[in-house]
Amino acid sequence: MHELSIVSSIVESVTESLAAYPGAQVKEVRLRVGALASVVEDSLQFCYEIATDDTPLAGSKLVVNIVPVVMHCEPCNAEVTLASLQSFRCPRCGELVADLRQGRELEIESIEIEENP
């Protein structure tokens, strides 16, 4: 349950970015979260409401885009997507794969804001 720490970091980071847009209202915060990032969307959503209260992010929506784990398979010489985290094997050839190319992301992709002209 470190989602509260994660959400606090989001609030901090978005608040800093808002300095460039004085008076703007945050409508949406979009995350890109890897399937191996060890965070649970439900917990993020739950903590988001609490942690954004009384901040410039209050009332905004949190959108979590989960990205799958992509590994490089040596024998196939290709990037392959894992269907489950229970087995790090290439879905094409069945070999074990250790070279991770995607899946640990924990990023704020973008924010949607409303500005008064």
Added chain:
Amino acid sequence: MTTRIVELRSGILKKNDELAAGLRQSFGQAGVLVLNLVSSPGTGKTAFLERTLRELLARGSRAAALVGDLETDNDARRLAASGAPVRQINTHGICHLDADMVSRRLDGWELAELDYLFIENVGNLVCPSSYDLGERVRVALLSVTEGEDKPLKYPTLFNSADAAVITKMDLAVPCDFNRELAIRNINEIRPGIRIFETSAKTGAGMDEWLEYLKKERDRGR
């Protein structure tokens, strides 16, 4: 009223990651091998570390440890009995260590005078995996009493590890521990990882582990 999308593309844990990268660089320059030990509560991280520290000191190596717990300095006192410098980090409810907590507890330690620095994380198999502490080697530990499928249950942590240590091997027989299955499961989640089968009580597997530590340390110099 105008709506605008602002692309940020920034890491949520950017501050931790930057701090950790700075720590890794200082550790590298000082020539100290830093390891982050992660497991569930009760796996025997402290007993394993206690034995590791004793054996390293007996071989003339210089080793120190930072130990994370929610409360109490029991583990630090236990580890200090080995003769190594040890400091406790109390997180007061936080379920993981972060780079800032580590950095603040290093004050006054001359890193260049150390060969090894062990960071014993808070007992937790989920949250510590998100936080880089600047370590060069992340060690995932599991004990024979926990079940062979632990790596399958916690793939995010096991997949991020550089080495795996099975502890309490002296209890393998009474626990009906299936070592082949445990090793297969670790490999299924983190193919090719080094696996050590150890007992802090009997000393089994410690020579191999110490040899690995020495190799890793020499590799970084």
